[in-house]
Amino acid sequence: MFNYYAFLILASFVFAIGVYGLLNRRNMLRMLLSAEVIFNSVLLFLLTFSALSSSPSTGGVIALLAIGIAATEVGVIVSLAVLMFRLKDTVDVYEISEQKG
Amino acid sequence: MNELILLASFSILGIALVVFAASVVGQRSLVYSALSLGLLGMANAGLFALLGYAFVAVFHLAVYIGAAVIFILFSVTMFREIPDVEVSTKILTVITVPLIALILIYIYLPYLNATFKSQYFIYKEISLLFVTRYWFPLVITGLALVTTLIEGITLARMEVEEDV
Structure with missing residues:
Protein backbone atom coordinates (compact mmCIF):
# COMPACT_ATOMS: atom_id res chain seq x y z
CA MET A 1 0.00 0.00 0.00
CA PHE A 2 2.54 2.58 1.20
CA ASN A 3 5.60 2.74 -1.06
CA TYR A 4 8.54 4.88 -2.14
CA TYR A 5 6.64 6.23 -5.14
CA ALA A 6 4.67 8.53 -2.81
CA PHE A 7 7.94 10.20 -1.75
CA LEU A 8 8.94 10.67 -5.40
CA ILE A 9 5.55 12.25 -6.29
CA LEU A 10 5.85 14.61 -3.32
CA ALA A 11 9.40 15.62 -4.29
CA SER A 12 8.27 16.19 -7.91
CA PHE A 13 5.55 18.63 -6.78
CA VAL A 14 7.94 20.54 -4.51
CA PHE A 15 10.52 20.66 -7.33
CA ALA A 16 7.89 22.13 -9.70
CA ILE A 17 6.90 24.78 -7.12
CA GLY A 18 10.57 25.74 -6.76
CA VAL A 19 11.00 26.03 -10.54
CA TYR A 20 7.91 28.27 -10.69
CA GLY A 21 9.39 30.59 -8.06
CA LEU A 22 12.79 30.67 -9.75
CA LEU A 23 11.33 31.58 -13.16
CA ASN A 24 8.87 34.19 -11.90
CA ARG A 25 11.03 36.33 -9.63
CA ARG A 26 13.58 39.06 -10.26
CA ASN A 27 14.64 39.66 -6.67
CA MET A 28 17.98 37.92 -5.97
CA LEU A 29 16.91 36.79 -2.49
CA ARG A 30 13.56 35.43 -3.69
CA MET A 31 15.41 33.49 -6.40
CA LEU A 32 17.72 32.09 -3.71
CA LEU A 33 14.74 30.99 -1.59
CA SER A 34 13.18 29.25 -4.63
CA ALA A 35 16.52 27.55 -5.35
CA GLU A 36 16.52 26.33 -1.74
CA VAL A 37 13.04 24.81 -2.26
CA ILE A 38 14.48 22.95 -5.28
CA PHE A 39 17.47 21.83 -3.17
CA ASN A 40 15.13 20.41 -0.51
CA SER A 41 13.16 18.45 -3.12
CA VAL A 42 16.35 17.09 -4.72
CA LEU A 43 17.61 16.00 -1.30
CA LEU A 44 14.35 14.07 -0.84
CA PHE A 45 14.87 12.46 -4.27
CA LEU A 46 18.44 11.50 -3.33
CA LEU A 47 17.51 9.89 -0.03
CA THR A 48 14.51 8.04 -1.52
CA PHE A 49 16.68 6.58 -4.27
CA SER A 50 19.48 5.71 -1.86
CA ALA A 51 16.95 3.94 0.40
CA LEU A 52 16.01 1.88 -2.68
CA SER A 53 19.63 1.12 -3.56
CA SER A 54 21.80 -1.76 -2.35
CA SER A 55 24.06 0.57 -0.32
CA PRO A 56 21.84 3.10 1.50
CA SER A 57 24.67 4.50 3.66
CA THR A 58 26.40 6.03 0.62
CA GLY A 59 23.34 8.17 -0.12
CA GLY A 60 23.32 9.38 3.48
CA VAL A 61 26.98 10.39 3.27
CA ILE A 62 26.39 12.29 0.00
CA ALA A 63 23.35 14.01 1.55
CA LEU A 64 25.45 15.18 4.52
CA LEU A 65 28.06 16.64 2.14
CA ALA A 66 25.31 18.29 0.04
CA ILE A 67 23.78 19.97 3.12
CA GLY A 68 27.22 21.33 4.08
CA ILE A 69 27.79 22.70 0.58
CA ALA A 70 24.25 24.22 0.54
CA ALA A 71 25.01 26.10 3.76
CA THR A 72 28.15 27.47 2.08
CA GLU A 73 26.19 28.50 -1.02
CA VAL A 74 23.62 30.36 1.10
CA GLY A 75 26.41 32.27 2.85
CA VAL A 76 28.02 33.33 -0.43
CA ILE A 77 24.78 34.40 -2.17
CA VAL A 78 23.36 36.32 0.80
CA SER A 79 26.70 38.13 1.26
CA LEU A 80 26.69 39.04 -2.45
CA ALA A 81 23.08 40.26 -2.20
CA VAL A 82 23.97 42.46 0.81
CA LEU A 83 26.96 43.87 -1.09
CA MET A 84 24.85 44.52 -4.22
CA PHE A 85 22.24 46.29 -2.11
CA ARG A 86 24.92 48.51 -0.55
CA LEU A 87 26.59 49.28 -3.91
CA LYS A 88 23.64 49.52 -6.31
CA ASP A 89 20.73 49.97 -3.86
CA THR A 90 18.84 47.12 -5.55
CA VAL A 91 18.74 43.32 -5.61
CA ASP A 92 16.78 43.13 -8.87
CA VAL A 93 18.83 40.82 -11.10
CA TYR A 94 17.64 42.55 -14.31
CA GLU A 95 18.77 45.96 -13.09
CA ILE A 96 22.09 44.59 -11.84
CA SER A 97 22.80 42.88 -15.19
CA GLU A 98 22.08 46.16 -17.01
CA GLN A 99 24.55 48.10 -14.81
CA LYS A 100 27.70 46.34 -16.02
CA GLY A 101 31.15 47.50 -14.92
CA MET B 1 -1.48 -0.32 12.83
CA ASN B 2 2.19 0.43 12.22
CA GLU B 3 1.50 1.17 8.56
CA LEU B 4 -1.41 3.42 9.55
CA ILE B 5 0.88 5.55 11.75
CA LEU B 6 3.43 5.64 8.92
CA LEU B 7 0.77 6.73 6.43
CA ALA B 8 -0.61 9.40 8.79
CA SER B 9 2.89 10.78 9.46
CA PHE B 10 3.69 10.83 5.76
CA SER B 11 0.40 12.60 4.94
CA ILE B 12 0.88 15.31 7.55
CA LEU B 13 4.54 15.91 6.61
CA PHE B 20 5.33 25.62 3.02
CA ALA B 21 6.94 25.32 -0.45
CA ALA B 22 4.00 27.28 -1.92
CA SER B 23 4.33 29.76 0.96
CA VAL B 24 8.06 30.33 0.26
CA VAL B 25 7.28 31.16 -3.38
CA GLY B 26 4.00 33.00 -2.83
CA GLN B 27 4.52 35.14 0.30
CA ARG B 28 4.78 38.88 -0.30
CA SER B 29 7.04 39.48 2.69
CA LEU B 30 10.63 38.20 2.41
CA VAL B 31 10.77 37.55 6.16
CA TYR B 32 7.71 35.27 6.07
CA SER B 33 9.17 33.59 2.97
CA ALA B 34 12.40 32.81 4.84
CA LEU B 35 10.40 31.62 7.85
CA SER B 36 8.40 29.28 5.58
CA LEU B 37 11.69 27.91 4.22
CA GLY B 38 12.67 26.99 7.77
CA LEU B 39 9.36 25.20 8.32
CA LEU B 40 9.73 23.47 4.94
CA GLY B 41 13.15 22.21 6.05
CA MET B 42 11.62 20.86 9.27
CA ALA B 43 8.93 18.95 7.34
CA ASN B 44 11.63 17.64 5.00
CA ALA B 45 13.73 16.49 7.98
CA GLY B 46 10.68 14.58 9.24
CA LEU B 47 10.42 12.81 5.89
CA PHE B 48 14.15 11.92 6.03
CA ALA B 49 13.59 10.39 9.45
CA LEU B 50 10.60 8.48 8.05
CA LEU B 51 12.86 7.07 5.32
CA GLY B 52 15.24 5.88 8.03
CA TYR B 53 17.87 8.61 7.72
CA ALA B 54 17.55 9.98 11.24
CA PHE B 55 21.18 11.20 11.26
CA VAL B 56 20.63 13.21 8.04
CA ALA B 57 17.42 14.66 9.56
CA VAL B 58 19.30 15.85 12.66
CA PHE B 59 22.13 17.27 10.53
CA HIS B 60 19.57 19.01 8.30
CA LEU B 61 17.92 20.60 11.34
CA ALA B 62 21.22 21.63 12.91
CA VAL B 63 23.16 22.88 9.88
CA TYR B 64 20.54 23.83 7.32
CA ILE B 65 17.72 25.19 9.51
CA GLY B 66 19.88 26.21 12.45
CA ALA B 67 22.52 28.02 10.42
CA ALA B 68 21.62 28.66 6.78
CA VAL B 69 17.92 29.55 7.11
CA ILE B 70 18.49 31.64 10.25
CA PHE B 71 21.27 33.45 8.36
CA ILE B 72 18.84 34.23 5.50
CA LEU B 73 16.16 35.29 8.00
CA PHE B 74 18.48 37.78 9.74
CA SER B 75 19.90 39.04 6.44
CA VAL B 76 16.53 39.82 4.84
CA THR B 77 15.69 42.14 7.70
CA MET B 78 18.49 44.42 6.39
CA PHE B 79 16.73 44.92 3.05
CA ARG B 80 13.77 47.16 2.54
CA GLU B 81 10.84 45.41 0.91
CA ILE B 82 10.98 45.64 -2.86
CA PRO B 83 7.67 45.25 -4.72
CA ASP B 84 7.72 42.26 -7.04
CA VAL B 85 7.67 42.96 -10.73
CA GLU B 86 5.99 40.14 -12.58
CA VAL B 87 7.95 39.03 -15.61
CA SER B 88 6.39 38.35 -18.99
CA THR B 89 7.07 34.60 -18.81
CA LYS B 90 4.38 34.06 -16.16
CA ILE B 91 1.91 32.31 -18.50
CA LEU B 92 4.71 30.17 -19.89
CA THR B 93 5.76 29.06 -16.41
CA VAL B 94 2.18 28.28 -15.39
CA ILE B 95 2.11 25.80 -18.29
CA THR B 96 5.68 24.54 -17.84
CA VAL B 97 5.61 23.86 -14.11
CA PRO B 98 2.74 21.28 -14.04
CA LEU B 99 4.40 19.71 -17.08
CA ILE B 100 7.67 19.31 -15.14
CA ALA B 101 5.81 17.66 -12.24
CA LEU B 102 3.91 15.31 -14.59
CA ILE B 103 7.05 14.36 -16.54
CA LEU B 104 8.92 13.57 -13.28
CA ILE B 105 5.97 11.49 -12.02
CA TYR B 106 5.93 9.61 -15.35
CA ILE B 107 9.71 9.03 -15.28
CA TYR B 108 9.47 7.48 -11.81
CA LEU B 109 6.57 5.16 -12.73
CA PRO B 110 8.85 2.06 -12.61
CA TYR B 111 9.12 2.64 -8.83
CA LEU B 112 5.33 2.36 -8.39
CA ASN B 113 5.63 -1.04 -6.73
CA ALA B 114 8.75 -0.35 -4.66
CA THR B 115 7.46 -1.37 -1.23
CA PHE B 116 8.51 0.70 1.76
CA LYS B 117 10.73 -0.87 4.40
CA SER B 118 12.25 0.70 7.50
CA GLN B 119 16.03 1.17 7.35
CA TYR B 120 18.47 0.81 10.21
CA PHE B 121 21.95 2.20 9.78
CA ILE B 122 25.19 1.33 11.49
CA TYR B 123 26.82 4.70 12.21
CA LYS B 124 30.27 3.12 12.17
CA GLU B 125 29.74 2.28 8.50
CA ILE B 126 28.94 5.94 7.71
CA SER B 127 32.02 7.24 9.52
CA LEU B 128 34.15 4.60 7.75
CA LEU B 129 32.78 5.77 4.40
CA PHE B 130 33.72 9.34 5.29
CA VAL B 131 37.25 8.41 6.30
CA THR B 132 38.01 5.94 3.51
CA ARG B 133 36.03 6.69 0.34
CA TYR B 134 34.74 10.28 0.80
CA TRP B 135 37.64 11.93 2.64
CA PHE B 136 38.42 14.32 -0.23
CA PRO B 137 34.85 15.73 -0.59
CA LEU B 138 34.84 16.10 3.22
CA VAL B 139 38.05 18.17 3.10
CA ILE B 140 36.66 20.27 0.23
CA THR B 141 33.40 20.89 2.16
CA GLY B 142 35.38 21.97 5.23
CA LEU B 143 37.55 24.30 3.15
CA ALA B 144 34.45 25.74 1.43
CA LEU B 145 32.84 26.48 4.81
CA VAL B 146 36.00 28.21 6.09
CA THR B 147 36.31 30.22 2.83
CA THR B 148 32.67 31.33 3.16
CA LEU B 149 33.34 32.49 6.70
CA ILE B 150 36.31 34.59 5.54
CA GLU B 151 34.33 35.90 2.55
CA GLY B 152 31.39 36.88 4.78
CA ILE B 153 33.65 38.78 7.18
CA THR B 154 35.48 40.52 4.29
CA LEU B 155 32.24 41.63 2.63
CA ALA B 156 30.74 42.81 5.91
CA ARG B 157 33.81 44.96 6.68
CA MET B 158 34.15 46.32 3.13
CA GLU B 159 33.88 50.11 2.89
CA VAL B 160 31.49 51.31 0.19
CA GLU B 161 32.64 54.51 -1.52
CA GLU B 162 30.02 57.26 -1.51
CA ASP B 163 29.15 58.78 -4.90
CA VAL B 164 30.07 62.49 -5.05
Missing part, protein backbone atom coordinates in the same frame (compact mmCIF):
# COMPACT_ATOMS: atom_id res chain seq x y z
CA GLY B 14 3.77 15.78 2.88
CA ILE B 15 0.94 18.33 3.12
CA ALA B 16 3.15 20.57 5.30
CA LEU B 17 5.98 20.29 2.75
CA VAL B 18 3.81 21.35 -0.21
CA VAL B 19 2.05 24.14 1.76
Whole structure:
Protein backbone atom coordinates (compact mmCIF):
# COMPACT_ATOMS: atom_id res chain seq x y z
CA MET A 1 0.00 0.00 0.00
CA PHE A 2 2.54 2.58 1.20
CA ASN A 3 5.60 2.74 -1.06
CA TYR A 4 8.54 4.88 -2.14
CA TYR A 5 6.64 6.23 -5.14
CA ALA A 6 4.67 8.53 -2.81
CA PHE A 7 7.94 10.20 -1.75
CA LEU A 8 8.94 10.67 -5.40
CA ILE A 9 5.55 12.25 -6.29
CA LEU A 10 5.85 14.61 -3.32
CA ALA A 11 9.40 15.62 -4.29
CA SER A 12 8.27 16.19 -7.91
CA PHE A 13 5.55 18.63 -6.78
CA VAL A 14 7.94 20.54 -4.51
CA PHE A 15 10.52 20.66 -7.33
CA ALA A 16 7.89 22.13 -9.70
CA ILE A 17 6.90 24.78 -7.12
CA GLY A 18 10.57 25.74 -6.76
CA VAL A 19 11.00 26.03 -10.54
CA TYR A 20 7.91 28.27 -10.69
CA GLY A 21 9.39 30.59 -8.06
CA LEU A 22 12.79 30.67 -9.75
CA LEU A 23 11.33 31.58 -13.16
CA ASN A 24 8.87 34.19 -11.90
CA ARG A 25 11.03 36.33 -9.63
CA ARG A 26 13.58 39.06 -10.26
CA ASN A 27 14.64 39.66 -6.67
CA MET A 28 17.98 37.92 -5.97
CA LEU A 29 16.91 36.79 -2.49
CA ARG A 30 13.56 35.43 -3.69
CA MET A 31 15.41 33.49 -6.40
CA LEU A 32 17.72 32.09 -3.71
CA LEU A 33 14.74 30.99 -1.59
CA SER A 34 13.18 29.25 -4.63
CA ALA A 35 16.52 27.55 -5.35
CA GLU A 36 16.52 26.33 -1.74
CA VAL A 37 13.04 24.81 -2.26
CA ILE A 38 14.48 22.95 -5.28
CA PHE A 39 17.47 21.83 -3.17
CA ASN A 40 15.13 20.41 -0.51
CA SER A 41 13.16 18.45 -3.12
CA VAL A 42 16.35 17.09 -4.72
CA LEU A 43 17.61 16.00 -1.30
CA LEU A 44 14.35 14.07 -0.84
CA PHE A 45 14.87 12.46 -4.27
CA LEU A 46 18.44 11.50 -3.33
CA LEU A 47 17.51 9.89 -0.03
CA THR A 48 14.51 8.04 -1.52
CA PHE A 49 16.68 6.58 -4.27
CA SER A 50 19.48 5.71 -1.86
CA ALA A 51 16.95 3.94 0.40
CA LEU A 52 16.01 1.88 -2.68
CA SER A 53 19.63 1.12 -3.56
CA SER A 54 21.80 -1.76 -2.35
CA SER A 55 24.06 0.57 -0.32
CA PRO A 56 21.84 3.10 1.50
CA SER A 57 24.67 4.50 3.66
CA THR A 58 26.40 6.03 0.62
CA GLY A 59 23.34 8.17 -0.12
CA GLY A 60 23.32 9.38 3.48
CA VAL A 61 26.98 10.39 3.27
CA ILE A 62 26.39 12.29 0.00
CA ALA A 63 23.35 14.01 1.55
CA LEU A 64 25.45 15.18 4.52
CA LEU A 65 28.06 16.64 2.14
CA ALA A 66 25.31 18.29 0.04
CA ILE A 67 23.78 19.97 3.12
CA GLY A 68 27.22 21.33 4.08
CA ILE A 69 27.79 22.70 0.58
CA ALA A 70 24.25 24.22 0.54
CA ALA A 71 25.01 26.10 3.76
CA THR A 72 28.15 27.47 2.08
CA GLU A 73 26.19 28.50 -1.02
CA VAL A 74 23.62 30.36 1.10
CA GLY A 75 26.41 32.27 2.85
CA VAL A 76 28.02 33.33 -0.43
CA ILE A 77 24.78 34.40 -2.17
CA VAL A 78 23.36 36.32 0.80
CA SER A 79 26.70 38.13 1.26
CA LEU A 80 26.69 39.04 -2.45
CA ALA A 81 23.08 40.26 -2.20
CA VAL A 82 23.97 42.46 0.81
CA LEU A 83 26.96 43.87 -1.09
CA MET A 84 24.85 44.52 -4.22
CA PHE A 85 22.24 46.29 -2.11
CA ARG A 86 24.92 48.51 -0.55
CA LEU A 87 26.59 49.28 -3.91
CA LYS A 88 23.64 49.52 -6.31
CA ASP A 89 20.73 49.97 -3.86
CA THR A 90 18.84 47.12 -5.55
CA VAL A 91 18.74 43.32 -5.61
CA ASP A 92 16.78 43.13 -8.87
CA VAL A 93 18.83 40.82 -11.10
CA TYR A 94 17.64 42.55 -14.31
CA GLU A 95 18.77 45.96 -13.09
CA ILE A 96 22.09 44.59 -11.84
CA SER A 97 22.80 42.88 -15.19
CA GLU A 98 22.08 46.16 -17.01
CA GLN A 99 24.55 48.10 -14.81
CA LYS A 100 27.70 46.34 -16.02
CA GLY A 101 31.15 47.50 -14.92
CA MET B 1 -1.48 -0.32 12.83
CA ASN B 2 2.19 0.43 12.22
CA GLU B 3 1.50 1.17 8.56
CA LEU B 4 -1.41 3.42 9.55
CA ILE B 5 0.88 5.55 11.75
CA LEU B 6 3.43 5.64 8.92
CA LEU B 7 0.77 6.73 6.43
CA ALA B 8 -0.61 9.40 8.79
CA SER B 9 2.89 10.78 9.46
CA PHE B 10 3.69 10.83 5.76
CA SER B 11 0.40 12.60 4.94
CA ILE B 12 0.88 15.31 7.55
CA LEU B 13 4.54 15.91 6.61
CA GLY B 14 3.77 15.78 2.88
CA ILE B 15 0.94 18.33 3.12
CA ALA B 16 3.15 20.57 5.30
CA LEU B 17 5.98 20.29 2.75
CA VAL B 18 3.81 21.35 -0.21
CA VAL B 19 2.05 24.14 1.76
CA PHE B 20 5.33 25.62 3.02
CA ALA B 21 6.94 25.32 -0.45
CA ALA B 22 4.00 27.28 -1.92
CA SER B 23 4.33 29.76 0.96
CA VAL B 24 8.06 30.33 0.26
CA VAL B 25 7.28 31.16 -3.38
CA GLY B 26 4.00 33.00 -2.83
CA GLN B 27 4.52 35.14 0.30
CA ARG B 28 4.78 38.88 -0.30
CA SER B 29 7.04 39.48 2.69
CA LEU B 30 10.63 38.20 2.41
CA VAL B 31 10.77 37.55 6.16
CA TYR B 32 7.71 35.27 6.07
CA SER B 33 9.17 33.59 2.97
CA ALA B 34 12.40 32.81 4.84
CA LEU B 35 10.40 31.62 7.85
CA SER B 36 8.40 29.28 5.58
CA LEU B 37 11.69 27.91 4.22
CA GLY B 38 12.67 26.99 7.77
CA LEU B 39 9.36 25.20 8.32
CA LEU B 40 9.73 23.47 4.94
CA GLY B 41 13.15 22.21 6.05
CA MET B 42 11.62 20.86 9.27
CA ALA B 43 8.93 18.95 7.34
CA ASN B 44 11.63 17.64 5.00
CA ALA B 45 13.73 16.49 7.98
CA GLY B 46 10.68 14.58 9.24
CA LEU B 47 10.42 12.81 5.89
CA PHE B 48 14.15 11.92 6.03
CA ALA B 49 13.59 10.39 9.45
CA LEU B 50 10.60 8.48 8.05
CA LEU B 51 12.86 7.07 5.32
CA GLY B 52 15.24 5.88 8.03
CA TYR B 53 17.87 8.61 7.72
CA ALA B 54 17.55 9.98 11.24
CA PHE B 55 21.18 11.20 11.26
CA VAL B 56 20.63 13.21 8.04
CA ALA B 57 17.42 14.66 9.56
CA VAL B 58 19.30 15.85 12.66
CA PHE B 59 22.13 17.27 10.53
CA HIS B 60 19.57 19.01 8.30
CA LEU B 61 17.92 20.60 11.34
CA ALA B 62 21.22 21.63 12.91
CA VAL B 63 23.16 22.88 9.88
CA TYR B 64 20.54 23.83 7.32
CA ILE B 65 17.72 25.19 9.51
CA GLY B 66 19.88 26.21 12.45
CA ALA B 67 22.52 28.02 10.42
CA ALA B 68 21.62 28.66 6.78
CA VAL B 69 17.92 29.55 7.11
CA ILE B 70 18.49 31.64 10.25
CA PHE B 71 21.27 33.45 8.36
CA ILE B 72 18.84 34.23 5.50
CA LEU B 73 16.16 35.29 8.00
CA PHE B 74 18.48 37.78 9.74
CA SER B 75 19.90 39.04 6.44
CA VAL B 76 16.53 39.82 4.84
CA THR B 77 15.69 42.14 7.70
CA MET B 78 18.49 44.42 6.39
CA PHE B 79 16.73 44.92 3.05
CA ARG B 80 13.77 47.16 2.54
CA GLU B 81 10.84 45.41 0.91
CA ILE B 82 10.98 45.64 -2.86
CA PRO B 83 7.67 45.25 -4.72
CA ASP B 84 7.72 42.26 -7.04
CA VAL B 85 7.67 42.96 -10.73
CA GLU B 86 5.99 40.14 -12.58
CA VAL B 87 7.95 39.03 -15.61
CA SER B 88 6.39 38.35 -18.99
CA THR B 89 7.07 34.60 -18.81
CA LYS B 90 4.38 34.06 -16.16
CA ILE B 91 1.91 32.31 -18.50
CA LEU B 92 4.71 30.17 -19.89
CA THR B 93 5.76 29.06 -16.41
CA VAL B 94 2.18 28.28 -15.39
CA ILE B 95 2.11 25.80 -18.29
CA THR B 96 5.68 24.54 -17.84
CA VAL B 97 5.61 23.86 -14.11
CA PRO B 98 2.74 21.28 -14.04
CA LEU B 99 4.40 19.71 -17.08
CA ILE B 100 7.67 19.31 -15.14
CA ALA B 101 5.81 17.66 -12.24
CA LEU B 102 3.91 15.31 -14.59
CA ILE B 103 7.05 14.36 -16.54
CA LEU B 104 8.92 13.57 -13.28
CA ILE B 105 5.97 11.49 -12.02
CA TYR B 106 5.93 9.61 -15.35
CA ILE B 107 9.71 9.03 -15.28
CA TYR B 108 9.47 7.48 -11.81
CA LEU B 109 6.57 5.16 -12.73
CA PRO B 110 8.85 2.06 -12.61
CA TYR B 111 9.12 2.64 -8.83
CA LEU B 112 5.33 2.36 -8.39
CA ASN B 113 5.63 -1.04 -6.73
CA ALA B 114 8.75 -0.35 -4.66
CA THR B 115 7.46 -1.37 -1.23
CA PHE B 116 8.51 0.70 1.76
CA LYS B 117 10.73 -0.87 4.40
CA SER B 118 12.25 0.70 7.50
CA GLN B 119 16.03 1.17 7.35
CA TYR B 120 18.47 0.81 10.21
CA PHE B 121 21.95 2.20 9.78
CA ILE B 122 25.19 1.33 11.49
CA TYR B 123 26.82 4.70 12.21
CA LYS B 124 30.27 3.12 12.17
CA GLU B 125 29.74 2.28 8.50
CA ILE B 126 28.94 5.94 7.71
CA SER B 127 32.02 7.24 9.52
CA LEU B 128 34.15 4.60 7.75
CA LEU B 129 32.78 5.77 4.40
CA PHE B 130 33.72 9.34 5.29
CA VAL B 131 37.25 8.41 6.30
CA THR B 132 38.01 5.94 3.51
CA ARG B 133 36.03 6.69 0.34
CA TYR B 134 34.74 10.28 0.80
CA TRP B 135 37.64 11.93 2.64
CA PHE B 136 38.42 14.32 -0.23
CA PRO B 137 34.85 15.73 -0.59
CA LEU B 138 34.84 16.10 3.22
CA VAL B 139 38.05 18.17 3.10
CA ILE B 140 36.66 20.27 0.23
CA THR B 141 33.40 20.89 2.16
CA GLY B 142 35.38 21.97 5.23
CA LEU B 143 37.55 24.30 3.15
CA ALA B 144 34.45 25.74 1.43
CA LEU B 145 32.84 26.48 4.81
CA VAL B 146 36.00 28.21 6.09
CA THR B 147 36.31 30.22 2.83
CA THR B 148 32.67 31.33 3.16
CA LEU B 149 33.34 32.49 6.70
CA ILE B 150 36.31 34.59 5.54
CA GLU B 151 34.33 35.90 2.55
CA GLY B 152 31.39 36.88 4.78
CA ILE B 153 33.65 38.78 7.18
CA THR B 154 35.48 40.52 4.29
CA LEU B 155 32.24 41.63 2.63
CA ALA B 156 30.74 42.81 5.91
CA ARG B 157 33.81 44.96 6.68
CA MET B 158 34.15 46.32 3.13
CA GLU B 159 33.88 50.11 2.89
CA VAL B 160 31.49 51.31 0.19
CA GLU B 161 32.64 54.51 -1.52
CA GLU B 162 30.02 57.26 -1.51
CA ASP B 163 29.15 58.78 -4.90
CA VAL B 164 30.07 62.49 -5.05
